[in-house]
Amino acid sequence: MPGLYMWAFDPTYLIFVIPALVISIIAQAGVHSAYRKYSSVRNRRGMTGAEAAQRVLQFYGVSGVSVERVGGNLTDHFDPRRHVIRLSEGVYDSATIAAVGIAAHEAGHAAQYAKGYVPIKIRNALYPIANIGSTLSFYIVLIGILFSYGFLVNIGIILFSCAVLFQIITLPVEFNASSNAVRAIDEAGLLTEEELTGSKKVLRAAAMTYVAAVVASLLSLLRLLAIARRNNRG
Template sequence: MDLALLLMIAVFVASLGIQWGLQATFARHSRVGNTRGLTGAQVARAILDAHGLSQVRVEPVPGHLTDHYDPQAKAVRLSEPNYASPSLAALAVAAHEVGHAVQDAQGYAWLRVRANLWPVASLGSTWGPILVLAGLALGALGLAKLGIYLYLAVAFFQLITLPVEFDASRRAMGFLKRMGFLSDRETGPARQVLTWAALTYVAALASSLATILYYASLLGLFRREE
């Protein structure tokens, strides 16, 4: 079996393991209430207000782990369970998303770079694989290479995402400790939730890189000229 294909399979399996780890960790700490009894929405609102961001809304959204910060709408959106739950997991996730809002307010450079890359990355994720496969089917090497270049934009976007996400988690732990939302025994569980969440972004980057290598091997880009 081709080495690049083996690598892609190995990364896929590892990604499944990380997703399982996140789900298991989140489920475990979703059943444990924080000592302050505050919901994710309350914690998010308190941290935002403490940073002078009263204009940023905190809103519930449907789904599971659909939490995100919308920089266009200036809104922290928490999945419905995290919005209303007083669990340790909800507290950690809410603080993380507020971390993105604070990054936005402070003009965090990597967040701006990521926002500027998003249109190209979105194009690459949609058309990259299509162009590679079309190029292979038609024997059009140039078309397939264009697909790989577009997919490289996706990987670069994911690479830039890492410092953005790690910084948001670092800020989240700082918020929670300074504002007294975490007791000593709760610090570890909150950090576990954030760590597993961060690993999913590492897995996504590894998956993209492995896919690119596989596409390149299909095109014979690693073969030496006879």
């Protein structure tokens, strides 16, 4: 099948996919490097991640949110459905600069939900279709090319565009959560000024992984558009 041959030996793989992988690897290396560095530096107050999360919740007047331990490394997240902040084993009981920053960031997400932060509402509304787009769009485009169903190619591209839009909207959500975290840490005096600088570096490195994800997704979208355009010409 010529469509399958075109997909398997697609030169756009070199143009779009490999750069996206390199960018993602660099971003992941950055966050792991910052985390390793500041997860070995104990904060002077001896405040654990779990305690920091609770303090940030109190700072923003957020009630009804619990803090739990979860397995894994850097698996920290806020679950808005269950109103739970889940902190990884290296953050929950750890009294390091990195732990405070990460825990405060997740509590910053809880504050967003409590305030009715608009971008997070938009992101949640997009999630179902974005999840389908990120999972199935490439298969839909491939089937459309193989069987010359142009409408399927277009549907796949539209679905993947929704996934890209979801990631773009995620950027202000993540940056705002970090801003909430830094403000609470600073004004509540959870860390010293020097320690706060280290915590900011961890949060910035984590934010860059989301930026890298957006760039990678945009490159993937450009690849799909290039493949579809070339297929139409064929």
